[in-house]
Amino acid sequence: MANQKTALVCGAGGFIGGHLVKRLKEEGYFVRGVDIKQHEHRETCADEFVQGDLREQSFCRQITSDKHFDELYQLAADMGGAGYIFTGEHDAAVMHNSATINLNMAEEARKTGIKKIFYSSSACIYPASIQEDADNPGLKETDAYPAGPDSEYGWEKLFSERMYLSYARNYGMEIHIARFHNIFGPFGTWEGGKEKAPAAMCRKVAETPNGGGIEIWGDGEQTRTFLYIDECLEGIRRLMNSQVAGPVNIGSDELISINGLAEMAMNIAGKKLAIKHIPGPLGVRGRSSENSYIQQVLGWRPTTKLIDGMKITYQWIAEQAAKRK
Numbered sequence: 001m002a003n004q005k006t007a008l009v010c011g012a013g014g015f016i017g018g019h020l021v022k023r024l025k026e027e028g029y030f031v032r033g034v035d036i037k038q039h040e041h042r043e044t045c046a047d048e049f050v051q052g053d054l055r056e057q058s059f060c061r062q063i064t065s066d067k068h069f070d071e072l073y074q075l076a077a078d079m080g081g082a083g084y085i086f087t088g089e090h091d092a093a094v095m096h097n098s099a100t101i102n103l104n105m106a107e108e109a110r111k112t113g114i115k116k117i118f119y120s121s122s123a124c125i126y127p128a129s130i131q132e133d134a135d136n137p138g139l140k141e142t143d144a145y146p147a148g149p150d151s152e153y154g155w156e157k158l159f160s161e162r163m164y165l166s167y168a169r170n171y172g173m174e175i176h177i178a179r180f181h182n183i184f185g186p187f188g189t190w191e192g193g194k195e196k197a198p199a200a201m202c203r204k205v206a207e208t209p210n211g212g213g214i215e216i217w218g219d220g221e222q223t224r225t226f227l228y229i230d231e232c233l234e235g236i237r238r239l240m241n242s243q244v245a246g247p248v249n250i251g252s253d254e255l256i257s258i259n260g261l262a263e264m265a266m267n268i269a270g271k272k273l274a275i276k277h278i279p280g281p282l283g284v285r286g287r288s289s290e291n292s293y294i295q296q297v298l299g300w301r302p303t304t305k306l307i308d309g310m311k312i313t314y315q316w317i318a319e320q321a322a323k324r325k
């Protein structure tokens with residue numbers, strides 16, 4: 001099709017990448033998805049899906065050089081929830097794998113002339129020292145420095161933000177960076193150790209009979225904000241269609257404790273369960289997204305209520321859990 005825009009989506013077999021492919025297809029793009037694995041929860045909507053390892057530079061060269069791409073969305077990363085990135089056991093792998101992917105893709109995009117690049121950074125880049133209070137006032141983009149993330153995952157993201165911005169400065173590439181704050185929704189990891197809090201709560205509640213009990217790491221008073229996937233996609237597309245390099249927060253400012261999130265899942269399910277607090281990896285005490293910058297530069301901010309996204313997510317996870325029985 002003449003004038004059809006082309007997009008390369010790295011991490012297309014993952015949660016956000018899978019949704020992004022669908023969104024770009026709905027917008028009329030030709031999409032090539034790339035991932036080391038197929039999507040576990042749905043058929044890909046991509047025109048082409050290439051399976052391979054983005055740590056291999058030759059593979060990165062192959063997928064960028066046999067066709068012209070107008071846009072690159074780089075979402076591939078070695079990541080998971082608190083049970084994966086805060087235990088310390090995966091630090092070397094997280095840093096090596098994700099940094100290698102980003103180094104390879106920035107360089108191949110430069111060589112093949114992909115001018116417009118989206119990079120997915122994270123709220124985990126913000127200093128741990130300003131997130132010690134559960135009543136977090138919201139993290140502003142400028143809070144990133146002086147740097148002090150609480151995980152190697154966050155340090156790698158900070159390094160890669162700077163690397164992509166250097167490519168923009170030195171090679172004239174157009175870079176757009178978002179810092180995602182806990183994105184959730186259906187078709188994501190919901191079991192196995194890499195799942196995040198909303199999916200974990202939905203699974204625990206769905207799998208436990210009314211009157212039973214579920215376990216929560218820590219005292220459950222640690223707070224976060226969670227953003228529904230459709231809002232994340234809207235933010236990505238608006239950022240890519242703007243002149244804003246970022247980094248820009250894409251997150252919700254609706255703060256909730258993990259106990260509160262568990263209660264929300266129980267209310268959706270119509271169940272009353274006891275909560276047992278057990279030791280486990282926690283991350284920072286309180287984290288929220290401060291959204292005045294995105295409002296200022298994009299004239300938009302996420303507004304979907306947590307409860308609305310949780311209802312959809314709970315239903316999907318309950319169906320998956322029932323199928324597995």
Ligand code: NAD
Pocket residue numbers: 010011012013014015016017034035036037052053054055074075076077078079080097101120121122123179180181182183184189196
């Ligand atoms: P995800 O784990 O579902 O997706 C990442 C994908 O990258 C996976 O499908 C994985 O197979 C792929 N990948 C990993 N190593 C690879 C390799 N060597 N070669 C090819 N593919 C490889 O995660 P997600 O939730 O969809 O997150 C997407 C991006 O957004 C990641 O960069 C993540 O760090 C970032 N992010 C996500 C959140 C969130 O709440 N989901 C928050 C902040 C930042």
